[in-house]
Amino acid sequence: MLDFGMTIGGKSVAGDKTFDVFNPATGELVGRAPNATLDDLDRAVASAKAAFPAWAAKPDAERKAAVAALVAVLEENAEAIAHTLTLEQGKPLGGLGSRFELGGAQAWTGHTASLDLPVKVLQDNNEGRVELHRKPIGVVGSITPWNWPVMIAIWHIMPALRAGNTVVIKPSPFTPLSTLQTVALLSGKLPEGVLNIVTSDDQVANVGAAMSSHPDIGKIVFTGSCATGARVMKSAADTMKRLTLELGGNDAGIVLPDCDPNEIAEKLFWGAFINNGQTCAAMKRLYVHDDIHDAVCDAFVAYARNVKMGNGLDEVNVLGPVNNQMQFDKVASLVADAAKTGNVLLGGAPDEGLFFPITLVSDLPDDAPLIHEEQFGPALPIIRFTDVEEAIAAANASENGLGGSVWSKDVEKAKALALRLECGTAWINSHGGLNPVAPFGGAKMSGIGREFGEEGLFENTEIQVLHI
Template sequence: MKTLHSTNAAAADDGMLNRLLRLLKGNRSMSATLTPARPTAPDQATFAVLNPSTGEVVGYAPNNTLADLDTAVAEAQAAFETWSKLPDAELQTYCERVTSAISAHAEELAVLITKEQGKPLNGLGSRWEIGGAQAWAGFTATLSLPVKTLQDNNEGRVELHRKPLGVVGSITPWNFPVMIAIWHIVPALRTGNTVVVKPSPYTPLSTIRLIEIISEVLPAGVVNVVTGDDKQVNLGAAMSAHEGIRKIVFTGSCATGQKVMQSAAESMKRLTLELGGNDAGIVLPDADPKAIAEGLFWGAFINNGQTCAAMKRLYVHDSIYDEVCDALVAFARNIPVGDGMNEQSILGPIQNQMQFDKVKRLIEAAKSRGRVLLGGEPGAGLFFPPTIIADLSQDDPLVIEEQFGPALPVIRYSDVEDAIAAANDSPNGLGGSIWTSDVEKGRALATRMECGSVWINKHGAIQPNAPFGGIKQSGLGVEFSEEGLAEYTDVQVVFS
């Protein structure tokens, strides 16, 4: 593996990050150095990464060029020649080593995520994210796609083989920089592919460190990383069009996913696109408001609402509307919000200014059209408290658009048929949920929701043994489990 043109590492107030980015350039190792308290970017070859809780510079990441991308792809192609021929059991062993390597560096990675992403160490924060990365890596290591016999009789034998594609390009977002990278990387490795990863410019440091850690247990060139600020060079677009990359795995917005699909068309790349969602939750009249309040809150506000599969719209039956609103607010008002490095914080800031401005715009519009039950006013910097706004309508911007932040609109309904129709009235179709005391009724209604995943009495609870993906404009293909693993392979049928 080569981390290309890497730079000075993170400024840290503890000893842990002093070890960040023992950077590689060619065959020459370089030690990371601390940035000064008020650092400036050394040159245009790097860009600053900011802590959204404080606005301070965490460190610098390389502004890689198209030539750097070509080098990374070439190294991955060279490594593929050997890696793709390894026995299945050996690929599994390597993936198990990757899992162990993440575990050995769990706290280091968690601290770095908090410093550049903003989420707290505790709660469903960065330590939880690293735990998820370990769980997904460990489970994926156990999966396999053995040869499948389709026919074996006097007319002949027919076998279905799964073959690795080649170089996989992974483009990851800023909301879960390590866990989503693992979602992309480990199934690619498990099926004999090599990888080039391009993280978000908002959160590149934890991904660089992750790649360095796992590369210590992998052969050279199997996993590579390139980073950039997307201002001088759009590396993501270049990856999508690169002739040497056989597949793109992208997690991010619908608009960017459409561009990835367009630029990948000429080279007929395989694609897995996990895009935006505007997930709806429907509370039936038989639900217990106090019993579901905590689940509703975390379904909507996990990672400060900055989650594709978070609940973005809540439809509540008229008969228990006020009780649900009261119970939800009572739970939400006790959630500590603050600097992610504070062990008492459970929610942190919005990750970046662009997303903050969008959330603020949607909340301002909603305040004049609905009833603010909690929050509604921004805090200092990028902090915005959990905001719940009731009495909104289907055509309000906070209901129509994916807010991707700590704001939840609550919509009243009286007929469940209207609620199902409203939930499905969206170009997105990632996830949805039904909240009820009658699980069988919930399952029946779940099948009528137009989305890739539906949960009963919870929301967003993805797991590595269940396929996950969207329908409509929320994506293409699935991740996780055997179905997700198969998307990293070509099918070859052998007749004999």
């Protein structure tokens, strides 16, 4: 059984109580995580606050090198962390699963370490010189979800450290173990107090809410649902915290009639079902032109029915279970409703435990909940359209605006349509791929701010303008 302590001030802290973490594939107990109190949170924040002045004062080149050195830590421990991740999250070890996630964590760490924070000269003439400096904020609080727990933790931690901040992170209670393991390893290569972690199921104390209102945390980075993001924003208002919120998506894909259904079926599948659909930027709605609608459905079903789902520790499987009962029940409810009014092409009936089969549903009415609510699981509505203007309007008729895609052999036409989508990221002939150089975040209710690249790094700084 796995047993990891919290890391506070560079030391392992067990906590007075623990909570259980279960394997969603088997229901078996994987391990126990410390159940932090508000006092534990205060100690972690105090430790980060005490470590901040020295870390912020380090020469930029030293912080850059310190973050770069963490790549090797992740690489050396990748297999052990991946195994923990599969046990608690359910995703497979291979394919686009836990090893893939650890590879992404290394790539994002390395790229973040390479970024610079130059002084920008705004004016330099006989009237004087004006410089823009970017300075660290202080203590950054990170709250992470259960779908990509290690990689999203890295997305939060590394730019904060690179900019000169210190960090307190709280992972989801469904997947705390891999983050505890990762932070303990990373913290060992950093000065004491620079990186801290607390874990809680929020039953003993609402640690997440306390973080977003904590007077000594200067910024919150949160990845999760729109509803929780709104609560974080409200709670942070009294202390004027800086915020980066990457929230839910209901991404639309639009397939134009010049596409070859057999050529795009595999890409459509992984655009929708990477991580079993439990990805904010996965495709959640697919609009297909009437001319090729049936052919796309046939090709999609033919590919999907051969994808193996099962226990992630079995290397033959490329998809795992839904991570938790709450999310499973939501998917099941949306699919049950869709089955009453639409045409279930594949799947539809829940399997044993938390395994839900890949489900494709066509010919749903426009007001179907499966179309308008983020399912965040292995179910996809396929919607017929005849007029591309109607498809664009339907894609934009959502309170979310995280991502979207257009599929066509005419790339220029697809580009023109993609630029009309009301979303933070648009793809052409693919969906959901992220890149550490490309800023990522949402429009509308899908959040505020950006992560990744220079823009993401800058969000971890305050601007100070110097007039000389």
